[in-house]
Amino acid sequence: MAAVSMTVNGHSVTADIDPRTLLVQFIRDNQRLTGTHVGCDTSQCGACVVHVDGKAVKSCTLLALQCDGSNVTTIEGLAAGGVLHPMQEAFREHHGLQCGFCTPGMIMSAVDIVNRKGNNLDEHTIREELEGNICRCTGYHNIVKAVEAGAKAMAGSSMKRAAE
Amino acid sequence: MYAFTYHRPETIRQAAGLLSRKEDAKLLAGGHTLLPTMKQRLASPGNVVDLGKVAEMKGIERKGRAVVIGAMTTHADVAGSPIVQEAIPGLAALAGNIGDPHVRNRGTIGGSVANNDPAADYPAACLAMGATIITNKRKIAADDFFQGMFDTALEEGEIITRISFPMPGKAAYMKFPNPASRYALVGVCVAKRGSEVRVAVTGAGASGVFRWAEAEAALAKRFSSKSLDGVKAKAAGLNADIHADAEYRAHLIGVMARRAVDAAVGK
Ligand SMILES: Cc1cc2nc3c(=O)[nH]c(=O)nc-3n(C[C@H](O)[C@H](O)[C@H](O)COP(=O)(O)OP(=O)(O)OC[C@H]3O[C@@H](n4cnc5c(N)ncnc54)[C@H](O)[C@@H]3O)c2cc1C
Ligand code: FES
Ligand code: FES
Numbered sequence: 066m067a068a069v070s071m072t073v074n075g076h077s078v079t080a081d082i083d084p085r086t087l088l089v090q091f092i093r094d095n096q097r098l099t100g101t102h103v104g105c106d107t108s109q110c111g112a113c114v115v116h117v118d119g120k121a122v123k124s125c126t127l128l129a130l131q132c133d134g135s136n137v138t139t140i141e142g143l144a145a146g147g148v149l150h151p152m153q154e155a156f157r158e159h160h161g162l163q164c165g166f167c168t169p170g171m172i173m174s175a176v177d178i179v180n181r182k183g184n185n186l187d188e189h190t191i192r193e194e195l196e197g198n199i200c201r202c203t204g205y206h207n208i209v210k211a212v213e214a215g216a217k218a219m220a221g222s223s224m225k226r227a228a229e
Numbered sequence: 230m231y232a233f234t235y236h237r238p239e240t241i242r243q244a245a246g247l248l249s250r251k252e253d254a255k256l257l258a259g260g261h262t263l264l265p266t267m268k269q270r271l272a273s274p275g276n277v278v279d280l281g282k283v284a285e286m287k288g289i290e291r292k293g294r295a296v297v298i299g300a301m302t303t304h305a306d307v308a309g310s311p312i313v314q315e316a317i318p319g320l321a322a323l324a325g326n327i328g329d330p331h332v333r334n335r336g337t338i339g340g341s342v343a344n345n346d347p348a349a350d351y352p353a354a355c356l357a358m359g360a361t362i363i364t365n366k367r368k369i370a371a372d373d374f375f376q377g378m379f380d381t382a383l384e385e386g387e388i389i390t391r392i393s394f395p396m397p398g399k400a401a402y403m404k405f406p407n408p409a410s411r412y413a414l415v416g417v418c419v420a421k422r423g424s425e426v427r428v429a430v431t432g433a434g435a436s437g438v439f440r441w442a443e444a445e446a447a448l449a450k451r452f453s454s455k456s457l458d459g460v461k462a463k464a465a466g467l468n469a470d471i472h473a474d475a476e477y478r479a480h481l482i483g484v485m486a487r488r489a490v491d492a493a494v495g496k
Contacts (some may be wrong), residue, residue, distance in 0.1 A: 067235055084235035084277070087264075108265055109409075111331065120305075120334045126264050127335065130235050131257075131281055177330065196411065197329025 074142030091129035100140040111198030114170040121177035140169035155215030163202035184220040231273040251276040258340035300339025300389040319401040339389040348412035352438040356429035357418035363391040377436040401492035417485040433478040454487040
């Protein structure tokens with residue numbers, strides 16, 4: 066066992082874990098934050114995307130111990146005081162999901178795109194940047210629309226940096 | 230994944246000490262090759278030495294006519310570096326096309342070069358640009374470093390600390406990505422420095438990255454994609470798999486090489 070400490074959605078947490086524990090297992094099983102999903106467990110699908118120190122990463126391909134001392138934001142950390150984050154709101158408004166399995170990863174990736182590329186995103190950029198996120202339901206069309214609208218909405222929001 | 234003991238050194242010296250002292254120890258850089266391999270139980274190190282907190286292995290600097298990149302520098306940091314973008318734009322572009330944004334946020338140049346995946350992008354740039362791989366023990370020329378599929382000149386306990394790229398006059402990398410994985414089905418890097426032209430091919434060779442001598446000779450006469458008209462890569466010795474047969478890969482080498490030359494001359 067090994068000790069790990071990190072900040073998850075603004076709360077500092079400490080635990081004694083098996084070194085094999087992946088960040089996604091730590092988030093889901095240890096922290097009981099089950100919004101972050103495991104779709105493939107082979108670094109392909111992006112259902113497990115969270116932010117570590119402000120950067121989007123696939124939490125199935127990271128040991129929790131590699132995040133010791135880091136600041137982690139999951140999908141649960143986006144909404145504030147019962148109000149959806151503008152990117153979440155845009156996915157609802159534009160029907161950017163069907164079964165919803167890929168959605169937490171899509172939204173965490175989308176917020177990361179805005180952080181890097183700004184609020185005015187064209188369709189080509191969005192599709193390129195969503196390279197690491199797979200959706201088996203929607204055909205992506207409404208996801209792309211949602212990201213474009215969410216990016217614009219984030220410009221006028223105080224929650225734009227994903228609570229980091 | 231089998232159980233292991235985890236170590237987090239803060240200096241290269243500590244990391245090297247752990248590697249030599251601990252039985253069955255393996256370095257962990259970005260983990261984007263090693264962790265999937267451990268999950269599949271194709272690797273089962275008893276000790277994992279995480280380089281994530283070794284600050285002296287990160288960063289990018291310009292040293293005279295070379296760009297020196299720390300082994301623990303992520304693909305995203307190379308892609309976004311103003312130093313690399315200015316000195317070797319083709320290298321920044323290569324890094325920005327590895328995998329997807331999440332992979333680029335974790336994967337490192339040292340991990341990629343040490344792993345020498347036959348479909349990886351960086352080995353082509355190292356070989357074409359004549360990079361030097363710097364370890365905690367010595368300096369190794371790229372020509373001597375890549376020794377076959379997943380095989381390098383690294384010895385037991387040796388750690389890549391930095392990679393030095395001499396600035397080419399002109400260079401570019403073009404890849405035909407596997408649509409699912411984004412690894413190179415075929416990738417070609419061309420670099421011209423003075424009168425020397427080097428062409429390195431990744432993704433295609435059955436024993437990993439290689440130089441394409443015929444194209445180098447043709448381009449040395451005149452550095453233009455037209456010089457490659459009629460220069461054909463041979464299918465013998467190329468990979469054939471469900472994604473592409475050897476003939477198709479040979480064809481793609483020519484296409485990617487011409488596109489890379491066009492990009493290098495700014496066409
Ligand atoms: C979904 C996905 C898509 C990808 N697409 C591409 C792609 O398009 N092109 C591409 O080139 N790559 C691609 N990769 C691979 C990616 O670039 C990896 O990050 C890289 O190959 C390994 O780097 P790492 O830092 O993750 O190394 P790790 O996985 O941590 O280590 C890899 C190996 O190198 C050794 N090692 C690491 N650092 C050092 C060092 N400093 N000195 C000596 N040995 C060391 C380790 O012990 C291990 O054996 C992809 C990976 C994934 C998961
Ligand atoms: S579960 Fe992590 S990428 Fe699919
Ligand atoms: S909505 Fe079902 S996988 Fe995307």
